[in-house]
Each structure stands twice: as structure tokens, then as C-alpha cells.
Amino acid sequence: MITFHIPAMSCAHCVGRVTRALQGIDPQAQVIIDLTTKQVKVDSSHPVPELAKGLEAAGYPPVSQTIG
Numbered sequence: 001m002i003t004f005h006i007p008a009m010s011c012a013h014c015v016g017r018v019t020r021a022l023q024g025i026d027p028q029a030q031v032i033i034d035l036t037t038k039q040v041k042v043d044s045s046h047p048v049p050e051l052a053k054g055l056e057a058a059g060y061p062p063v064s065q066t067i068g
């Protein structure tokens, strides 16, 4: 499980875009988003840098990430 902190997320529209960005990289990815804390939990077998790049490309750069 990876937790990204993405302050750029502000509404349900952002949640949809972030989810699609991650699932565009890994269709099997499980994504749980908490808009209050701006945290995105991702369960994926893909490398973290690849997921982070996809988020950045979608306009939602993660400012930090925690693995575990």
C-alpha cells in the first residue's frame, strides 16, 4: 500500500481524475481517496515512481509518499 499526499485535490471532480490517472497506469489498482486529508491510498503492483509520474501528468503532483 502506498499513500500519496496530494494537496491539489479539492473536490469530487479531482477524486475522479486522480482515480482515472492511477487506473490508467494500473487498471487493477485499488484507490481510496480521503479528500479531507488529501491522501490517496493505492494498492498496486506497479512501481511508485511510475504512479507518481502519472499523477503529476494529470495535474495532481504528490508532495509526499509513504510506502507500507
Ligand SMILES: [Cu+2]
Pocket (backbone or CB within 6 Å): 009, 010, 011, 012, 013, 014, 015
Ligand atoms: Cu476538484
